[in-house]
Amino acid sequence: MSTLLEMSGVSVSFDGFKAINNLSFQIAEPELRAVIGPNGAGKTTFMDIVTGKTKPDEGSVIFGEKSVSLIGMSESQISRAGIGRKFQKPTVFEAQSVRENLAMALKNPRGPFDVLFYRKTKSGAERIEDIASQVGLSDQLTRPAGELSHGQKQWLEIGMLLAQDPRLLLVDEPAAGMTPAEREKTTDILVEAAKTRSVVVVEHDMEFVRRLNCKVTVLNEGSVLAEGSLDHVTQNPEVIDVYLGR
């Protein structure tokens, strides 16, 4: 495993308030990582910085083996470099079928290399079948996306992101609004996706985080408060004080 993303000494202030405070954070490739922390800890701002939506006042954000700085890049350049983001609310094309949604996502490859790569390996139709199977929607391909359950829409959107083959996928509160069965399936999808790429999941649901069975980073006041296994961080008195004890 090598380091894919490295943030060092990153700070961001909004109107004088330090939302991110000297944050240093590393993600390996491949890796599944959960990020937890109280409201206002800086989790969303962290993702905004990685995806280029928010530019840090200080620090560095380095990506990939060529150590590219993400700070000077636009959001679309960062997306083409291989960073995908799943927001909390699903945004699929409701009138289009699941197959059409996946086909549209496939038509938007990250770069010329990927087009050649896919042509040499699998056809679009095969890729769609593969992705649908990865996200548990093989039997839903002809249905309009608008008819899917909330959980299925979330999986479709994860599938659309996987179609872009990101090296790093950021996922914001995937379990919100899901049934227990849907949560379990979402865990399986993310664990599987993280075998071949890096996946960072921001989540409040501790049972969900436990099932991810991965390294956990606890953010508080814009910095890393604790990091390690879920058992390790949940025994940390400071974590109990600021997050779990409330």
Ligand SMILES: Nc1ncnc2c1ncn2[C@@H]1O[C@H](COP(=O)(O)OP(=O)(O)OP(=O)(O)O)[C@@H](O)[C@H]1O
């Ligand atoms: N654009 C902005 N302007 C002003 N303040 C902001 C802005 N974005 C975030 N903040 C503040 O920065 C802090 C960190 O916010 P952030 O949304 O990153 O936290 P979070 O950990 O994602 O919280 P939650 O769990 O509630 O989503 C908060 O105090 C928030 O009010």
